[in-house]
Structures are given as structure tokens and as C-alpha cells.
Amino acid sequence: MKKVSLTTRHLFIYMILFIYMSCDQKKNKSEPKRPNILLLMSDNQSADHLGCYGDKSVKTPNIDKLAKKGLIFKNAYCSAPSCSPARASMLTGQDIWNLGEAANLWSSFPKVKVYSQLMEASGYHIGIEGKGWGPGDEAVTGWEQNPGGTRYNSFEEFFNEVEKGQPWMYWYSSRDPHRPYKKEGWKNSGIQLDSIFVPPYLPDNIEVRKDIADYYDEIQRFDEEVGSYISLLKEMGELENTMIIVCSDNGWQMPRGLANLYDFGTKIPVIISWPDFFTPGREIEDFINIKDFAPTFLELAGITKPKQMNAQSFVDILTSEKQGVINPQRDHVIMARERHAFVRRGGLGYPGRAIRTNDYLFIKNYEPERWPAGDPPLYGDVDAHMLHYDAPTKIYMLKNKNSQDIKPLFDLAFSKRPEYELYNIKEDPFQMNNLSQVDEYKPIFEALLSKLNTYLVKTNDPRETELEFDWDNTHYYKDRDKKPKPSKKAIELLGLDQEYNYLD
Ligand SMILES: [Ca+2]
Numbered sequence: 001m002k003k004v005s006l007t008t009r010h011l012f013i014y015m016i017l018f019i020y021m022s023c024d025q026k027k028n029k030s031e032p033k034r035p036n037i038l039l040l041m042s043d044n045q046s047a048d049h050l051g052c053y054g055d056k057s058v059k060t061p062n063i064d065k066l067a068k069k070g071l072i073f074k075n076a077y078c079s080a081p082s083c084s085p086a087r088a089s090m091l092t093g094q095d096i097w098n099l100g101e102a103a104n105l106w107s108s109f110p111k112v113k114v115y116s117q118l119m120e121a122s123g124y125h126i127g128i129e130g131k132g133w134g135p136g137d138e139a140v141t142g143w144e145q146n147p148g149g150t151r152y153n154s155f156e157e158f159f160n161e162v163e164k165g166q167p168w169m170y171w172y173s174s175r176d177p178h179r180p181y182k183k184e185g186w187k188n189s190g191i192q193l194d195s196i197f198v199p200p201y202l203p204d205n206i207e208v209r210k211d212i213a214d215y216y217d218e219i220q221r222f223d224e225e226v227g228s229y230i231s232l233l234k235e236m237g238e239l240e241n242t243m244i245i246v247c248s249d250n251g252w253q254m255p256r257g258l259a260n261l262y263d264f265g266t267k268i269p270v271i272i273s274w275p276d277f278f279t280p281g282r283e284i285e286d287f288i289n290i291k292d293f294a295p296t297f298l299e300l301a302g303i304t305k306p307k308q309m310n311a312q313s314f315v316d317i318l319t320s321e322k323q324g325v326i327n328p329q330r331d332h333v334i335m336a337r338e339r340h341a342f343v344r345r346g347g348l349g350y351p352g353r354a355i356r357t358n359d360y361l362f363i364k365n366y367e368p369e370r371w372p373a374g375d376p377p378l379y380g381d382v383d384a385h386m387l388h389y390d391a392p393t394k395i396y397m398l399k400n401k402n403s404q405d406i407k408p409l410f411d412l413a414f415s416k417r418p419e420y421e422l423y424n425i426k427e428d429p430f431q432m433n434n435l436s437q438v439d440e441y442k443p444i445f446e447a448l449l450s451k452l453n454t455y456l457v458k459t460n461d462p463r464e465t466e467l468e469f470d471w472d473n474t475h476y477y478k479d480r481d482k483k484p485k486p487s488k489k490a491i492e493l494l495g496l497d498q499e500y501n502y503l504d
Pocket of ligand 1: 044249250
């Protein structure tokens with residue numbers, strides 16, 4: 001009797017063990033552990049300026065190699081063409097108009113949930129290096145550290161604090177290719193001036209080509225850094241269970257780029273690689289927004305998305321085996337702009353909202369009587385706003401604004417804009433021919449306006465609802481710019497008074 005009972009018990013134990021082991025094996029095969037995440041972000045880099053995005057002049061072998069082992073997002077956008085709000089949106093998974101002051105550059109940061117804190121609370125070790133969220137002042141709203149995480153001087157320093165088996169996330173936030181560029185850096189970079197593609201919204205001449213070449217030189221430096229982080233991961237034996245992301249925060253610092261809702265300010269490169277779990281070598285056409293990073297990271301970390309985080313995870317795209325369009329509902333992005341630099345009298349911004357589909361870009365400018373690039377003669381939302389560092393393309397355009405060739409380009413970048421702008425991307429990829437007043441496009445105009453407004457109302461945008469927020473009067477947390485002193489160059493070039501400032 002006793003013998004039989006023991007055998008039954010043994011059988012039972014073996015059965016449980018067998019089930020456990022087979023489940024465990026299955027788990028190991030089909031479900032990854034919570035991944036480590038290495039986010040490598042450049043600053044003010046447009047989507048097209050990488051080898052893997054088709055640029056023939058800039059040399060980015062490390063990023064191109066990573067792209068081959070991963071996914072390239074061909075329709076990735078920031079939520080706002082400005083550092084602080086784009087980064088705030090990425091951390092919170094929210095649209096900038098729901099973030100109060102953080103919709104502006106040089107802002108504070110709201111006390112809302114960010115992926116970094118949620119991941120830390122769930123056991124991740126979180127760190128940042130470089131810029132992180134900013135520029136701005138997180139302390140005024142009670143943040144004890146950058147909302148992106150604890151700051152480290154190097155990945156090694158960070159990694160020393162990771163416990164065995166602990167998942168981690170590290171955000172290396174480069175300051176390249178933000179202006180000022182290393183002067184004549186291109187000369188030692190192997191970049192050929194005559195091979196550079198100059199988009200038609202900029203003048204094509206030697207000064208502009210040199211300026212673009214200096215920008216490319218900074219991208220090449222970022223590419224080398226990407227290479228060194230990947231080598232470090234290998235050395236540490238962490239490459240296998242790490243998802244690597246290479247992206248930028250917003251577009252390049254050129255006229256019609258940064259601080260504009262055109263593609264050159266909003267379209268960003270996004271490359272994601274984790275070859276063991278994401279089918280490599282895929283080009284993705286679904287539209288993603290930088291705010292979608294937050295719910296994506298949370299889903300991979302097995303954390304429930306907070307209610308206010310309205311961005312959508314794209315884990316379905318990452319884990320799909322297909323390329324092209326994966327989720328047909330991802331057929332557009334909605335973006336916004338509030339105040340970029342402090343460059344209009346009284347601290348006014350240039351508010352706008354935009355919807356970008358595969359075929360069209362539609363923009364609503366809420367204050368068309370204001371100057372989109374900042375008040376003349378400085379037009380400070382473009383490049384160096386008091387010309388306190390070199391901005392050769394802008395300076396060339398200012399100097400030659402009355403010449404026959406340059407005037408149309410100058411007007412596109414610096415002059416006032418109508419309330420609505422509509423561009424046909426297929427026919428006009430550089431978004432230079434506004435069709436908002438063309439009869440033939442009326443149905444498209446109406447459809448896009450309606451789609452944009454519906455979303456803004458649904459998400460409680462103060463620009464379209466009874467809610468109020470005064471972005472023109474929030475603090476600009478950069479003291480020296482509240483009473484900006486024009487640079488010597490601005491005084492010489494534009495005949496400015498030494499006491500000129502934007503507060504008068
Ligand atoms: Ca930036």
C-alpha cells in the first residue's frame with residue numbers, strides 16, 4: 001500500500017516537473033526575456049541623411065550595418081520640431097498640447113508618468129548620458145533628476161551598477177549634429193562637396209554645400225559613436241538581449257527645417273535592431289510618432305500603459321515578419337508646434353498643428369500675422385537666433401534676400417505664411433507649392449482639416465477646445481535669452497542696435 005502511494009506521488013511530481021520544463025523551454029524559444037534597451041539619439045538630424053536612407057554623400061557604415069540587421073522606419077516623425085517638446089512627448093507618450101509648458105522649448109517638465117520611471121519601478125536599471133530631456137528646467141516642477149533617468153558619464157559607469165540578470169535601459173543622447181558645426185570639419189571627412197544633394201528649398205552654392213558638409217561631418221561622428229556603443233555591448237556580452245534604437249529628435253537646423261512642420265523639421269530616422277527576435281532587413285512604411293516609443297518600451301518591459309499615455313505601441317510591427325505596410329491604420333501622424341526660441345516681441349510663439357499622410361501634408365497656422373521664423377531682422381527660429389554662432393546658409397539667405405534667385409526661397413523660409421498650407425507630397429516632395437487655395441484640392445483640404453480637428457478635439461487640445469493654455473506667457477528657462485544681446489555679427493550684418501532685444 002505504502003509502495004503504491006509513493007509511486008503515485010513520484011509520478012505526480014515527475015508530471016509537474018515535465019510540464020514545468022516543457023513550458024519553460026517553450027518560453028525560452030518563443031518569448032524573449034525583458035530586453036535591455038539602448039537608445040542612441042542624435043540631435044537635429046533629418047531622416048534622409050544616412051546611407052541606409054539613401055544619402056550618397058554622408059558615410060554612416062555603423063548605422064547602415066545596424067539597419068541591415070534590423071528595421072528601417074521610412075515614415076517616422078517627431079511630435080514637435082523642437083528639442084524639449086519632442087523629447088517630452090517621447091518620455092510621456094503624449095501629444096505636446098497635453099503637456100502644458102513642456103510644449104515649448106526651454107520649458108519645465110510636468111509631473112506626469114514617464115516610461116523611464118515606470119521601467120525603473122518594475123526593476124529596470126535606467127540611465128542617460130548627454131542631453132536627455134531638454135533644454136529646460138525640470139527642477140522647478142519638483143523633478144530631482146532629468147526625466148530620462150539618472151545621469152552617467154559613460155556606459156561603463158552605468159553598466160557597473162547593473163545587477164546580474166537585471167534588465168536595463170540606457171539613453172545616449174548625442175549633441176551631434178546640433179549647431180554650431182565644427183568649422184570646416186568636412187575637410188577631413190572624405191565628403192565631396194560636389195556630390196552633396198542640396199534640396200530645392202535652399203540655395204545651391206559653395207557656402208551652402210560647405211555648411212551641409214559640416215553637418216554631415218557631425219553625423220559621421222555620431223555614426224562612429226554608434227559603432228563604439230555596439231562594440232561595448234559585444235565586449236560586455238550584452239548584445240544578444242539588447243534592442244538597439246538609432247534615431248534623432250527632430251529635423252536639421254536649416255531654413256524650413258527645425259521649428260517647422262515641414263518634413264525637414266519633423267521627419268526623423270528610426271532604426272531598430274534586435275535580430276534574435278525581430279526579423280531583420282525590413283523597410284517599414286507605417287507612420288510612427290516619437291511619442292509611440294513610450295508605450296512600445298513599456299510593452300516590451302511587460303508594463304501596463306498608463307491611461308494618459310495615448311500613444312500607441314508598435315511592438316506589432318517589430319515582431320511582424322512582413323515589410324512595407326504592417327498596420328494599415330498607421331496611415332498618418334499628427335504633429336504640433338508651439339514656441340521654439342524666444343524670438344518674437346513679447347515672447348510670442350508660432351502655434352501650428354499638422355497632419356501628414358502618405359500623399360499630403362496639411363498645416364494649420366493659428367497666428368498667421370506673426371513671423372514664422374521669428375521677428376525680422378533676426379528671424380531667430382532659424383539657426384543661431386542672435387547669430388551668436390555661425391549659420392552660413394541662413395546668413396547667405398539674409399544677405400541675398402532681394403536677389404532674383406534667392407527671394408522666392410527667402411520668402412518660403414522667412415516670410416509670413418497663410419493660415420492653411422497643403423502640399424501634395426508625390427508632386428512636390430519638398431513642400432514648396434501651397435495648394436490650400438486651389439479649387440481642385442478643396443475636398444482633400446476639407447477631409448484633412450476635419451481629420452486633424454477631430455483628433456485635436458478628442459485629445460483636448462486647448463487650441464481647438466474650451467480648455468485654455470497660454471503658451472506665449474510661460475517662462476523661457478534660459479536667463480541669458482530673456483534679455484538677448486545681439487552678437488557682434490548680428491550688429492554688423494543686420495545693423496542692429498547693441499541694446500536690441502525681444503522684450504521691447
Ligand atoms: Ca533637437
